Amino acid sequence: MNQRRWVALAIAVGLLLFSGITQRVNNQAQEEQLTGINELLYGSNDLEKTVVEEGNSNQQILKLSVEGTIADSGSSSLFSSDTYDHQLFLEELEAAVSDPEIKGILLEVNSPGGGVYESAEIAKKMAAIKEAGIPVYVSMKQMAASGGYYISAAADKIFASEETVTGSIGVIMSGTNYAGLFEKLGIEDTTVKSGALKDIGSSTREPTEADKEVLQAYVDSAFGRFVKVVAKGRQMPEETVRKLADGRIYDGAQAKENGLVDEIGFPEDALAALKTEQDLSQAQVVSYQVSSTGFASSWLGVKLAEAQGLKLSESSRLVNLVESLGTPESPKPLYYYGGE
Incomplete structure (x- = not known):
């Protein structure tokens, strides 16, 4: 290759690199512009404090809530609704640990459990x-069963009303078997597998004794962890649990x-006890909310957000919820009251 061709090749490579860099800068600028527009329309994903009860702002009690099935349905915190938003709740817990003004937490639980x-x-x-030294009081409302109790067990104090459905300590893995129906219809399972247990839990064949033993051992292992959480949180012997x-x-x-x-009472009773017993009588009570605009909750805002992929449609949320809890074809172990 002569010198002229080497120069031409160098120029071509330089133009290609320049084009790539320019495209990347343009894409980044477009993304930043779109982000700015979305924040203007909907607000940001930043957590903001809302004062629930006036008091000393340097000494705050944070009210948190778990309402509904504990499952990661993939909902966006920007468009969180009254149903449980797993990622948003985790963000709230993380924020509480690093907030020096938070001196206590009141967690209200109304859940049948979940994943x-x-x-x-x-x-x-x-x-x-x-570990950060922040006392946590839990108020169980209508229900705090299975996983709802699991997340409550380590609290410094647990309140429940006399009518609260609680307990259901255990693990369930539900499935449906169609083997008998398939046999009547003349449908044959032709699964090819690398090992006898590769299709364990299959809904198209009768479970073997080996299948049952493996699945039972799996559930028992998860159950053992549940027992340890309750035993440690409630300071009980594992045998008692x-x-x-x-x-x-x-x-x-x-x-x-x-x-x-620990006590029979409602959220207001748990809050009063937290204030009295943890020397927080003058504390300000706050909650977190995601920064948003009125447009975000409007019909047009919701539809636009769904079109942009910023908010899942109700059908998508339902699909994600079902998948997170398992299906008859792919059952999952659950800390859940009432099966699937």
Whole structure:
């Protein structure tokens, strides 16, 4: 190759690099511009404090809530609704740990439980809060069963009303088997697999004894972790917890008799106790909310956000929720009251 061709090649490579850099800069500028427009329309994803009850702003009690099934349905915190938003709740817990003004937390729980993994994520964040020396009081409302109890067990104090459905300590992995129906219809399972247990939990063939043993061992392992969480949080021997943890539910009065809750009361009673017992009588009560505009909650704002992929449609949220809890074809272990 002569010198002229080398020069031409160098120029071509230089133009290609310049074009790539220019395109990247333009794309970044467009993304920043779009982000700015979206923040103007909808607000930001930043957590902001809202004062619930006036008091000393240097000494705050944070009100948090778990309302609904504990599952990561993929909803966006910018468009969070009254249903449970897992990622938003984790963000709130992280923010509380690093906020020097937060001196106590009141967690209101109204949940039948949910995913094993999601419950463990919350428990890890709650442990970090306790390590930071922030007292946590839990008020169980209509229901705090299975995973709802799992995330509450480590609290400094647990309140429940006499009517609160609690307990259901255990693990469930639900599935549906169509093998008998397929046989009647003349449908044959032709699955090809690398090992006898590769299609364990299949809905198209009868489960073998080996299948049952493996799945039971898997569930028992998750159950053992649940028992340890309750035993540590409630300062009970594991043997005592196992006697209570046959999956049954308790009302609040029964739960108190069995040492699963500390006091009978409602959220306002838990808040009053937190103030009195933790020397926070003058504390300001606050909650977190995501910064948003009125447009974000309007019909046009919601539809535009769905079109941009910033908000999941209700059908998409439902699909994500079902998948996060498992399907008959792919069952998952759950800390959940009532099956799937």
